[in-house]
Amino acid sequence: MIQMEIVGIEIPVLDLEKGIKFYENVFDWKFDRESISGQGIVELNECVSIGIFQTEKLRSKGLNVGLAVEDISATLKKIVDGEGKIIKDKFKYGERLGHVAVFQDCFGNELSLFSEN
Incomplete structure (x- = not known):
C-alpha cells in the first residue's frame, strides 16, 4: 500500500x-517562472512544491492549506x-498544537498559518 503524502499545492490568482x-514578499519564497509556462513554482523541500x-x-x-x-x-x-486580509487573528490551537491564524491573500484565497509559539 502506498502512503499518501501531499506533494504539491496550487494557488489560483487573477x-x-x-x-x-505577494507570496515572495510574505514567505520569502523564490518562484521559478521558467519551468512551466504560465505558472510560478517554488519547491519547499525535496517532496513538496x-x-x-x-x-x-x-x-x-475549498481546501484550506496550512x-x-x-x-x-x-507574517500577518x-x-x-501585501493587500491580504486577516480572517482570524492569531489564537491558541489546543494545549499542545501551538497557534493558528487564518488569512486571505490579495486574491481572496484563504489559507492558515501555524506556529509553535
Whole structure:
C-alpha cells in the first residue's frame, strides 16, 4: 500500500506577477517562472512544491492549506502590507498544537498559518 503524502499545492490568482510578488514578499519564497509556462513554482523541500497559476475566475472556498511559519504576527503584518486580509487573528490551537491564524491573500484565497509559539 502506498502512503499518501501531499506533494504539491496550487494557488489560483487573477494576476500572476502580483500573486508571485505577494507570496515572495510574505514567505520569502523564490518562484521559478521558467519551468512551466504560465505558472510560478517554488519547491519547499525535496517532496513538496507550490504552484501559482493565473485564472480568469477564482473558485469558491475549498481546501484550506496550512503553512508553518516562525512568527505568525510578523507574517500577518506582511500579509496586510501585501493587500491580504486577516480572517482570524492569531489564537491558541489546543494545549499542545501551538497557534493558528487564518488569512486571505490579495486574491481572496484563504489559507492558515501555524506556529509553535
